Amino acid sequence: MQAAGGAPLNATPDATPDATGRPPGGRGPARARRLAWLAAVAVVVYALDLISKTLVVAELEGEEPLRLIGDLLQLRVIRNSGAAFSIGAGTGMTIILTVIAAGVVVAILRTARRLRSLPWAITLGLLLGGALGNLTDRVFRYPAPFQGHVVDWIETFPGHFPVFNVADSGIVCGGILAVLLAWRGHQLDGTRAGDEPQESVKPSERDGEAGA
Numbered sequence: 001m002q003a004a005g006g007a008p009l010n011a012t013p014d015a016t017p018d019a020t021g022r023p024p025g026g027r028g029p030a031r032a033r034r035l036a037w038l039a040a041v042a043v044v045v046y047a048l049d050l051i052s053k054t055l056v057v058a059e060l061e062g063e064e065p066l067r068l069i070g071d072l073l074q075l076r077v078i079r080n081s082g083a084a085f086s087i088g089a090g091t092g093m094t095i096i097l098t099v100i101a102a103g104v105v106v107a108i109l110r111t112a113r114r115l116r117s118l119p120w121a122i123t124l125g126l127l128l129g130g131a132l133g134n135l136t137d138r139v140f141r142y143p144a145p146f147q148g149h150v151v152d153w154i155e156t157f158p159g160h161f162p163v164f165n166v167a168d169s170g171i172v173c174g175g176i177l178a179v180l181l182a183w184r185g186h187q188l189d190g191t192r193a194g195d196e197p198q199e200s201v202k203p204s205e206r207d208g209e210a211g212a
Helices: 024-059 094-114 118-140 166-183 203-211
Strands: 066-069 073-080 150-156
Touching: 024 073, 024 118, 024 150, 024 166, 094 118, 118 150, 118 166, 150 166
Parallel strands: none
Antiparallel strands: 066 073, 073 150
């Protein structure tokens, strides 16, 4: 059935594609799915980091390093007052690093509001889980609240590479993915830089073409 102007009565404004060329009706569910992916990845990284730190502190702290693969990999527990990979350790900047870590978490959560890309969801999940893992140490561990030292325990090429943890790995992997996605032009909303938006066609124009 058509109205006087020739437009179908059952036509809805929501059917008009947006600037990305996709109907707006699918944006809500797509965003919810991407946020679910972000949350799932962040929870996995955070849980692995928290559980592994609890185990190594209970079993390995104060003990000799546990060699797993000769001179390639060993487990050695240290308390790190600096940033990831012991950067800035011993500089007395623990509180500043805690504030920075909290700011990173807030920035990721704010950025997630525009998220509709699965690769970016995984990337932000890695960054969020890693940031939360180390932030938890800084807030709750010795020597004082918000001045806690991060537990590092994975050492590759002993003596030649800083000791790190699961949270550090998540942050590094997320950072690498972010650089690659940005380099390839992938946007948070699922589009790619340089893509031209599809022109929207009004219902009246489609009906006019059909009747021609």
